[in-house]
Amino acid sequence: MKHTLRQVFHSGKFVTGFSIFMALLLIVIVYPLIIKGDPLAIISEGTFLPPGIYVSTFDAINSPTTYILHLDDAAAKRIANKLSNDDRLAIKDWLVKDGIPENEIDITDTAKLLELWGKNFDSALQLPGMTFAKAQYYRRLDASLKGLLSTEGVTIAVQNPQTGALEQTGTVKQSDYVNLNNVANVRVLPLGTENFGRDVLTELVKAAGVSLQLGLVAGLIATLIGLTLGLLGGYVGGWVDDIIMFITNLFTVIPGIVLLILISFSIGQEKRGVVTIAVVIGFTAWVWTARAVRSQVISLRNRDHVNLSKLSGHSIVHIIVADILPYIASYVVMAFILQISSAILAEAGLSILGLGPRTTDMPTLGLMMNWALIYQAQILGKWWAYFPVIVAIALITFSMNLMNTGLDQIFNPALRD
């Protein structure tokens, strides 16, 4: 046993898979302890906020301490933020069409460019080949450029509740900076928010945990059923085996997804909790395990040590537990690992169809995927809503399969490369 463990942990593939899996587990367990907050809380108005650090502008302005920094590139950055390269090219384009010779226009010299623009732009002028939308664009651009080069600050005013007049309370200069630590409300959203407005990262971690639990339950059930049927069929043989083989073959050919759909739909939405779905998945996924266990048991059935036990008069149960189980333990472990990963995938599939667990109390990886798809995240380019989910699913299944392949190579030396 010890020797096996040593071999197991020497296998490159197993160790890699195991490490990834453990890392995931660790994140799932530790993250909620650090970041407390309901994963299903809706925190943003509007959907699909991009990832980033969100700073409350109100608090930034009202920050107790303001610092003054003079940075060389501050002005350039400010301008670049407002005036993209495309905008510059558009300006140049307009100027050229207006009649300014091209060699006088340098789009990298912002000051000069804006000067030319300011002198020549006429919003009423209709240049040849300009559509209405384009004209609007130029007008908007012009408006946003007003005051771009100025170095004045902005004034903060508060509305007097009685008179309704604006009273100045302070100014913000262009050189004013605040330390984020002093800002009351800063929220880091590494993965932005999804369609409902929830923090993707927190939700993802929770969903991964739920999916893993689901996989575990389903895997356990499937493995237990498969183990029992495989043992019975393999060891007892005869007509018991025939029946079991028959059932197994039936369930092999009928696509599991079809069964899942039918059962899940029949249960009805109210009863579809995470655990229920896990049980359903477990009850349809045992086939592969049963097969593998059965063939192993058959080959073990006539080994010498088993015959010895039989001759010694040990009961069937004793023989199965003491003589056969230890030899199939490796297969059972491998099957269990595979069942977990395929259960997670099955749940994802069901959820995409809308037949997964209830949507209200707990998120699962499949559900997150479902929402993202319904709200067309991939077409809108909001990658953070679906891509991390895919990566999470892929990592889980990949790490488990890697562990499995590693174990396989240990228990089947012929496959070692």
Next chain:
Amino acid sequence: MIDMSRVMLEVKELTTKYITRFREDVYAVDHVSLKVEEGKSLGIAGESGCGKSTLALSLMGYYFPPLHFTGGEIVIDGQNISGMAPDDIRKSVLGKEIAYIPQAAMNALNPTLKVIRFLEDVIQAHDPKITRKEIHELAIDRFETLGLPAEVLQKYPVELSGGMKQRTVIAISVILCPKVLIADEPSSALDVTSQKMVIKMLMDLMEKGFIKSMIFITHELPLLYNVTDDIMVMYAGQIVEQGTAREAVFDPLHPYSKGLMGSIIVPESGLRGVKLAAIPGVPPNLKNPPEGCQFAERCKYVVPECKTHSIDLRELEGGRAYRCIFSEEQLREAYKNG
């Protein structure tokens, strides 16, 4: 007409090695020399792992990793094959000049090919122009001559019994009438009746001239006495004793051969009362062969010089040889005293 003086196979100082995964050299065949004349058969005996199967492979001249040819000469019927390119060896030597029957030949047949199709492939690999009709005729004729029913040709390996498969493999191996046939444990995996049939078939081949000489490898010594003319005993990749069958079995010189022969019962007159003895110990690890005599660890008659000097093969008259530090007289003296 068998010309007893024509040498079918002559091997001089053949040395081959395995290169293991960890880049170590294992010399499985260490300066082996032997000679087999036309009409004669040579038996090679030894424990598992002594190098006899590797020797067989090495004699074929077809090396592929991890087996490498290091030195020596292999001459088949006057043709030196030791330097030949693998492609030439495949085309003109393998199967044609020298053929090999593997251990556990039952598994040597492709399960999804009919016997006759496999034969077609074998023959056409050497003679592309021959027609299928000719091959069929040859096959039927040959099989029946060797006592195998012609129906076997149309069967798949799974439909044949173990003994039948073995004999089929033998028949296939000699279809091109090779000059030398190497049989590697041809009867070890069979029941007694099948064993007899296989051996009879091999002797038949020799008698009918389908093969001109034979090397019979086994660890079962009783077999060799009745089947081969000469016997060679191998230990740790080296030849330790060589001689006629009678000499090797009844008058072994090397302590190892003596031990081996002492561990079998030969129901011949004059041998009653010889005690059975197993040889304690295990053969040396060929990765780190010990200095001096390879057998020293297990030898009853060992003296300190055995472990420090490298022992050469002593050649006596009549083709007899043995590898020991002692002279013939010293050994016989020692054996007499028990």
Next chain:
Amino acid sequence: MKGYRRYFLNKLAWFLVTFVFAFLLNFILPRLMPGDPVAAIVARIAQGMNNTTGVQAIYQQYADLFGTNKPMLEQFFIYIKNVFHGDFGFSFSQYPRTVADTLKSAIWWTVALQFPAIIVGWIIGNTLGALAAYLKGGFDKVLMPVSIFISNFPQFGMAVILMVIFGVGLKWFPTSGGYGFDLIPNFSWKFIWSVIIHYQLPFWSIVLIAIGGQAIGMRSMSIYELNADYVKYSRFLGIKDWKIIGYVFRNAMLPQVTGLALSIGTMVGGALFAEIIFSYPGLGTTLLHAALGQDYPLISASALIITVMVLIANFTIEILYGFIDPRIRAAQSD
């Protein structure tokens, strides 16, 4: 041929039995719900309906179809009779369209997409696996991890990734539908071309996943065969290497064909998701809409059709296997 006939009959019997079983399951499962299944279903779908006459009509039609007042056995025969007439009832979500009508077009789109994709994936995957086993070295070291990674990728994941890279990002292919929205199905070149470019992304997402799975299996089988005794023996008889390779791969392929037959259910299942992601007008999307619309008859019928398709595919592959494995034909009674 005697061996083959036995094999064929065996497989045929199996096919029929499984078919019956699937049929039974399809019938029994929803009826396992306690209470009046018809009322429950009608209550669910009638939630948004204000037209009481409509609700009544549906209830009546469904009650007739179910025959809920009749004994179970009689219900079953009614069901069989209806199915064999191609009458699956009315679709709830697309009323008054019949289920059969909705399915008719979807089936062909699915078959046209999935089966070529699975077969192409199988062929390419096995070839790559065989090459990896034979060439070893660098090719193998690259192929193995890549295959492991891809084969474990969820089917919908692959579909989404392809969609994002090639559809949204590079804009080479359209991201949804079976053909352009502005086109009406006809046999013009324009339509056919539109179908072809809409076909690409779903097709390749199915193929890629199939490749991953097959490559690993074939590689293992090939390695196993390459080390078989008959390979060494054939070498020693002077048979050319390429001929021996032929032996090896022919033998390694046989279990792969069986494997395909067994796994076709899973592959089709995964392919359905590819269809869904791309809103491809096949059974996948039909299922999705049916599930979302609580359209029981449509779900049930789609499930049945998918199962039947898989069964037929399984049966066909098993028969073909009997042809390519010569041992089956030659087997005598044992």
